[in-house]
Amino acid sequence: MGHNRGAHNEGWHLLTEGAMDQDSSSQQRRLLGAELRRLREAAGKSQQDVHEWTKVPTTSISRMEGGKRRIPVTFVKSVLPFYGVGSPQAEALERLAWESSQPGWWAEYRDAMPPWFDAYMGMESAAQEIWTYESEYVPGILQTRRYTEATLAAMPIESPSDAAERIAALRGARRQRLTGERPPILRAVLNEAVVRREVGGPAVMREQFEHLRDAADRSNITLQVLPFNAGAHPGMLGPFTALRFDEEHMNTIYLEFDGAALYLDKPMRVQRYADTFRRLTELALSEDDTISLINEAERSLDEQ
16 A cells, blocks of 8 residues: 555545655645535535636636636635625635645755655645544644654654654644634543653653643633543544634544555545534543543552
């Protein structure tokens, strides 16, 4: 599978270690095109209507909606008012169009990430809302530098000597977006094992716990822990991340594997994961009880 350039099926797209950079950007175009098609149909417009509005040939409109050609920001800005779409949804889609047409801010870190993660970075940077469930470690966007380095040191992979430092720097840049201008909404559910597992030693864990508490204090971040006594739960199928670009529903699901990533965008599949996440939030501890459990886990470090 490592030599595949990418695999397509209805509602999903697989990118592997062997995928080229162009496949990463095409995934962003495919997502944007599918959303523009959905908005056009919801507005009751035909491709001919769009042609008459924008003077863009219907063949080009069809290719853009199918993710088969670049979607200019000017086209997105023109059609969204025609579809009755305003801010902040319009701004997110315009940003996604911009990200899909040129290297993003994360381009300087491409030496430290596989091609399939480049596609995710483009979508994460444009997303208005991010839902993530993690069962083994703190999600990358919430990791401290030393926690990242300790996690990478345990992975059975060969990489350049400075890879851990570069990846830690990338994750630090991702964290900054959570505290920047117009930050996305982040909802994270962590399995209790994430909090109980000591990564990098007590000092690293204390620093990570402090960062989680600071993150949970922010109005755009919701942090919950799924306790062991919740029993069997739908998240046992594995971790996932859901991304939203519009006002109504999640648009794509990101699943990461060893050497590959799977992107789901068929509405029925996306809805299933969205429902799974909502169920996990119901089973998880409240935000206050989550902080209490984190504090308890930190105190246990002192008792060792």
